[in-house]
Amino acid sequence: MFGVFWDQWLIAWTLGVGRCWKNAARFRPRIEFLSRMSHRRLRATTMFALVVSLVFYSLITNGFAAPAETSPPPVTPTPEARPSPGNALSSAATPSKAVENSVVKIFATLRQPDPTKPWTKKEPNDITASGVVISGKRILTNAHVVQYASEVQVQANQAGDKLPAIVKAVGPGIDLAVLELEDQKFFDSHAPLPFRKSLPDSKDPVVVYGYPTGGASLSITKGIISRIEFTGYSLSALGLRIQIDAAINPGNSGGPAVVNDEIVGLAFSHLQTAQNIGYIIPVEEIELFLQDVADGSYDGKPVMYDDLQTLENPALRSYLRLPESLQGMVVHRPFDPSPNYPLKEWDVITKIGDVTVDDEGMIKLGDTLRVRFAYMVQKLAQKDTVPLTIYRGGKESKINLPVLRQRPLVIPELKGTYPSYFVYGPIVFSEATTDLVALAQRNRETTALVAMLTYIGSPLIGRIGDKPAFPGERLVVVPCPFFPHRLSKGYGNPAWQVLKTVNHQPVKNLAHLVEILRDLKDEFITFEFDTRSSGESIVFPRAEMVSTTENILNDNGVRSQGSADVMIIWNAKKGDH
Numbered sequence: 001m002f003g004v005f006w007d008q009w010l011i012a013w014t015l016g017v018g019r020c021w022k023n024a025a026r027f028r029p030r031i032e033f034l035s036r037m038s039h040r041r042l043r044a045t046t047m048f049a050l051v052v053s054l055v056f057y058s059l060i061t062n063g064f065a066a067p068a069e070t071s072p073p074p075v076t077p078t079p080e081a082r083p084s085p086g087n088a089l090s091s092a093a094t095p096s097k098a099v100e101n102s103v104v105k106i107f108a109t110l111r112q113p114d115p116t117k118p119w120t121k122k123e124p125n126d127i128t129a130s131g132v133v134i135s136g137k138r139i140l141t142n143a144h145v146v147q148y149a150s151e152v153q154v155q156a157n158q159a160g161d162k163l164p165a166i167v168k169a170v171g172p173g174i175d176l177a178v179l180e181l182e183d184q185k186f187f188d189s190h191a192p193l194p195f196r197k198s199l200p201d202s203k204d205p206v207v208v209y210g211y212p213t214g215g216a217s218l219s220i221t222k223g224i225i226s227r228i229e230f231t232g233y234s235l236s237a238l239g240l241r242i243q244i245d246a247a248i249n250p251g252n253s254g255g256p257a258v259v260n261d262e263i264v265g266l267a268f269s270h271l272q273t274a275q276n277i278g279y280i281i282p283v284e285e286i287e288l289f290l291q292d293v294a295d296g297s298y299d300g301k302p303v304m305y306d307d308l309q310t311l312e313n314p315a316l317r318s319y320l321r322l323p324e325s326l327q328g329m330v331v332h333r334p335f336d337p338s339p340n341y342p343l344k345e346w347d348v349i350t351k352i353g354d355v356t357v358d359d360e361g362m363i364k365l366g367d368t369l370r371v372r373f374a375y376m377v378q379k380l381a382q383k384d385t386v387p388l389t390i391y392r393g394g395k396e397s398k399i400n401l402p403v404l405r406q407r408p409l410v411i412p413e414l415k416g417t418y419p420s421y422f423v424y425g426p427i428v429f430s431e432a433t434t435d436l437v438a439l440a441q442r443n444r445e446t447t448a449l450v451a452m453l454t455y456i457g458s459p460l461i462g463r464i465g466d467k468p469a470f471p472g473e474r475l476v477v478v479p480c481p482f483f484p485h486r487l488s489k490g491y492g493n494p495a496w497q498v499l500k501t502v503n504h505q506p507v508k509n510l511a512h513l514v515e516i517l518r519d520l521k522d523e524f525i526t527f528e529f530d531t532r533s534s535g536e537s538i539v540f541p542r543a544e545m546v547s548t549t550e551n552i553l554n555d556n557g558v559r560s561q562g563s564a565d566v567m568i569i570w571n572a573k574k575g576d577h
Contacts, residue, residue, distance in 0.1 A: 095207060095220045096261050100157050102133040102193045103209040103218060103255060106141055106179075107162060108149040113414060115436035116479045116495075118421035118428070119558045124150070130210035130255030131179065132263065134195075137187045139179040140286065141254030142268050143170045146177050147416045154181060156190060157218050169293035172415040173237030173300060175268050176281065176289045195283045196262040200225045200242070202368065208246045208267055208278070210255025221246040223276070225264075230371040235434060235465070236407035238303055238374055239285045248278030288378060300405035302381035304374055305467075306343055307333035311359040326350060326391060329361045329373070335467075342399040343390070350396065351389035352376045377403055408467045411437065411460070411475060419479075422514050422562040422570070425545035426485040426552055427494065427527075427538075431510045432460055432475035440496075449496065457532025459498045474509035483552050487545065491538050500530040514562070514569045 106129045111121040131141035131154065139154060146152055146167045153162040163186055169178040181187070200206070204225045212219050223246025233239050244257065248270040257265040257280045265280030292299055308329045311317060316330070328350035334343045350356065355363050357373045364370055377386050385400040414435045421430040430436075437460055440449040453461045459475055468474070476499040482488040499507050503526050507513045517525075520542055527538045549561060562570060 096258070098191070099193060099207075099209060099256070099258050099261055100218060100220075102190055103157055104131045104133065104139060104190075105129075105155045105157075105211045105218075106131045106139075106145055106165075106254060107153040107155065108146055109151040110148045111150050112148045113418045113435065115414075115419055115430070115433060115439060118419040118430045118479060118563070119423070119560070121418070128211060128251055129253045130251065130267070132209075132254070132256040132266070133187065133190050133192045134263075135192045137180065137184055138168070138192075139165065139181070140266060141177050141179060142266065143172050143175045143177045143416075144268075145254050146170065146179065147172060152179065154179065154186075156186070169296070169298055170416055171289050171293070171298045171300075172413070173234045174239055174281065174285060174289055175233060176266070176286060178290070178293060193256060193258070193261070193263050195287065196259060196264045197283075199228060199240075199282060199284065199365075199369075200259055200264045202226065202228065204259060204264075206244055206246060206264060207258045208244070208248060208252065208255060208280075209258065210248075210252035210267060212247075212249035212251040214249070219252075221248075223247070223278075226277075228282075228369055228371070230375040235409065235413060236303070237301060238372075239301065239378075240282045240371070240375065242280045242282050244278050244280060245276045246278060247276060248280075252278075302377050302384055302386065302403040302405055303407065304377055304386070304401065304403055305335045305407055306331060307335075308349070308361065310361060311348065320346060320348065321394070322348065322391065327359045328357045328391065329359075331390075342401055343388075344392065346392075348391040349373075349388055350391055353380045353387050409434075410463050410466045410468045410473055418563070420510055420563040420565055421479075422510060422517075422566050423483075423549060423553060423558060424517055425540060425549055426483040426488045427478060428480055428483070429476055429499065429510060429513060430479045432477040432498065434464070436477065436479060437461075437464065453496065456534050458496070459530055460496065470508070472509055472512075476507050476510050476513050483556050485548065485552055487540055487548065492536060494527075494529070494538065497529040497531065497535065499527060501528045502526070504528075510566060511569055514566045518570055518573055 108127050108129070110125045110127060112125065114120060114122045127145070129141060129145040131139045131145075134140045147170055149167060152165040152167060154165045155162045164182050165179040166182065167177060168180050171177070202225050206223055206225055208221045208223070210219055211217075223244045225242060226245050227243040229241055229243070230238065231241050233241070242257075242265050246257070248267050252267045253269075255267045256263045257267060263283060263286075265282045266286060267278065267280050269279045271277040271279075288301065289298075292301075309332045311322075311328055311330050320330070326348065328348040331343050331345055331347040331349065334341055334345060352363070352373050353376060355373070355376055357363060361373055362370045363373045363376065365375075380386050381403055384405070385402050388399050388401050389396055390399055411432045411434055414433050419430050419433060419436075421428060423429075440453070441447055450461065460477065463475065478494040478497050478499065481493045481495045482491070499513065501507060502513065502516050503520065503522060505516055507516070522542055525540050525542045525545060527540075529535050553559075553561060561567065
């Protein structure tokens with residue numbers, strides 16, 4: 001019964017997201033009936049999957065990122081941040097004309113990818129955000145403001161003209177970007193703001209400048225530094241993050257947080273489920289980013305990806321026969337299981353450089369701040385290795401651990417790129433990305449999709465966060481329903497399923513799939529999908545699939561059979577397939 005339910009449920013989902021066929025409505029009574037029949041069986045799975053989806057969504061959205069303003073919504077009164085009287089009177093929290101002159105409003109037209117229709121882009125989206133002039137005749141803002149931008153313009157405070165800008169560098173993981181202007185004369189009258197050389201302290205007053213929703217002119221809000229932590233910005237990037245209680249709203253993204261006319265951070269997000277909890281990227285992270293992109297490309301920050309656990313449990317300490325005074329973090333699973341990798345299971349990391357690591361994996365910075373010891377990786381890494389002291393077999397030893405600047409993932413992030421795809425007959429193939437999976441949690445109609453994928457054992461759920469099992473491994477997914485054509489008659493909707501084999505040959509990635517399809521000579525072609533239960537094998541006549549593809553593309557307004565990278569592979573032996 002579940003095989004039928006999967007098929008009809010996908011049809012219902014198709015209706016929900018706007019891709020429908022005329023006869024799809026007749027399935028609705030059957031969907032409702034089958035939903036009641038399978039309710040008990042799926043209840044536990046659904047609850048589990050929804051929890052997974054919420055956690056994953058928080059990772060995908062980079063810590064509740066505040067979006068740039070798209071259009072002015074109706075003004076709704078909300079509570080304002082309330083700094084203490086002492087902070088409000090402090091000179092550090094007094095608005096400055098010099099700062100106001102260096103803060104700009106950014107206008108961007110975004111053409112974001114549509115992972116469920118990888119052959120096209122989403123409709124243009126006009127947004128506004130903030131930025132600040134920094135040294136080197138540059139403007140600093142957030143990556144999410146200008147990533148996928150087809151046009152960017154900058155407007156100074158109290159100015160009428162909008163100046164064309166060029167995106168020079170983007171760091172998607174740490175959410176920073178650098179702009180330059182075609183007209184360099186702008187910087188003659190708009191001086192750069194200096195960076196503060198040290199981290200602010202908790203309870204320091206701070207002023208945030210920007211252009212949030214609710215109006216067109218520059219907004220200035222006051223607050224205090226509430227918290228400083230080392231945490232995740234995205235799936236592959238860690239960094240220092242400062243929490244403040246000054247109001248940060250859509251449109252504030254990219255605006256400076258200032259103390260005594262010096263930048264202490266850049267606004268980038270707020271906690272949507274709470275009031276007056278905003279986040280800024282501190283100067284230390286900004287300077288690391290600027291150093292990274294000085295050569296014209298963003299390489300990323302050095303990070304340890306080993307799985308560690310705390311050393312607080314007495315039984316665990318006794319099991320490892322550790323001296324009473326020894327503190328550190330236990331290696332649960334080394335990132336690389338090869339014999340030459342310097343970390344082994346049950347090693348205890350006691351120091352990073354000369355800094356002692358405690359049983360919670362924390363280190364002290366000054367007298368009042370404790371952060372995760374992984375913070376020191378970005379401070380100490382040389383030639384992509386970091387010095388550690390470990391305890392193994394009753395003695396301490398020093399090692400140099402290799403660190404990575406990009407996390408290898410079998411389901412990676414797009415990070416400013418557009419998804420590759422290939423159309424073969426009425427079926428579309430693409431590579432799975434976290435951007436695609438995230439769509440399953442973003443509206444009421446598709447939230448239950450996560451539960452379905454979990455039930456059938458889809459790798460889209462089971463392999464989130466996994467590194468590739470072999471070099472180049474990616475999951476090939478069908479991102480959308482069949483294009484209408486008689487060749488697909490009688491088959492269920494293959495959307496969101498991961499391709500496992502073609503004519504019993506395992507598929508390694510999208511490029512490999514295109515090679516297989518290009519070189520096939522068989523009369524029939526069989527697609528099998530990676531599911532624990534349900535699903536079906538799909539068989540097509542190979543020659544007819546090839547001959548009808550062009551007509552299918554024309555009928556559906558698809559300009560190219562595939563993205564440029566895979567078409568190079570497909571055309572490598574053109575005429576031989």
